Amino acid sequence: MNLPADLTQSFPQLRGVHHTAFPTWKPKSTVEFYRDGLGLRVPHAITAKGWGRAADEHPDFLHFFFEAGENSLIAFFYYVGTQSNPAFTAFRGQYLGLARHTAWAAKDVDELERWRAVIKRTGAKVTPVVRHETLASIYFQDPNGYDLEIACQLRPIEEIDVVDANLTIDAMVETFGDDNPDGRSIQDMWNKKAELVRRYMESAKRR
Amino acid sequence: MPAIYFPDVPEYRPLIEAISGQRGIQCSRAGGYVALASSGEIRVLRADTGLIEAVWFGALVGGFEGRVAKFDDKELRIA
DSSP: OOOOSOTTOOOOOOOSOOEEEEEOSOHHHHHIIIIIISOOOOOEEEEEOOOSOGGGOOOOEEEEEEEOSTTOEEEEEEETTOOOOHHHHOOTTOHHHHHSEEEEEOSSHHHHHHHHHHHHHTTOOBOOOEEETTEEEEEEEOTTOOEEEEEEESSOOOHHHHHHHHHHHHHHHHHHTTTOTTOOOHHHHHHHHHHHHHHHHHHHHHO | OOEEEEEOSGGGHHHHHHHHTSTTEEEEEETTEEEEEESSOEEEEGGGTTOOHHHHTTTTTTOEESOEEEESSSEEEEO
16 A cells, blocks of 8 residues: 655645535526525625636626535535536536536435435435445435535444555556556456455465 | 455445355455455356445455456356
């Protein structure tokens, strides 16, 4: 496993998500969904005359925030007078679009089920609770087409989970590098992973 | 000789049990991992694990030696 060479090096600490932000061309539906449908409080909203360098031709805009718990926020930009740009919002139904999503935390599966009922009431489609590895999740979309998830941890993360996750990403990096120049497959990666796990098991036996 | 490795965590135990209970499977454990090796093909049916697809399709997370002869929603075979 590639641990940082200098373990005494100290990093500053990140303290959770402050906010993520997305463009919207549906300010009304967005407010109805997040504030009225999901009951998220609006603590902050900015209205601004377009600024920036002349080359940007920056439009006038609103930037508004919804509270998503534990001091985190989800925020939107509404650029007045601009045309909606599907490249930003219309990913729906595609696995690549699903890859970019926001996942909020819930306490447990009961809380997920309560959220499920609330989301259904807004008229949005929501999946059943999916249990996958150490998480359970529900998935839905906001009125803009952005993919959302609410997830809860099903069990605490143990040392073996961390070891395995790190061996996996080591295998991934060694196999694919950037842009997969050698056209390797996930089978190649699983073979590499087995090699790393075997080595790890041998060193654990010696300890 | 085909082999499959699993982190020994609750999510993968149905797979570990379904494979290790078969004849001819050698099982070894160390460092929180389970290695399951066989002189012949390793085969496991999803029906014998009770796993939902989200976990089943992650079955090879620990890596394997050999090649995937089949991996669909019903069956995994490593040759």
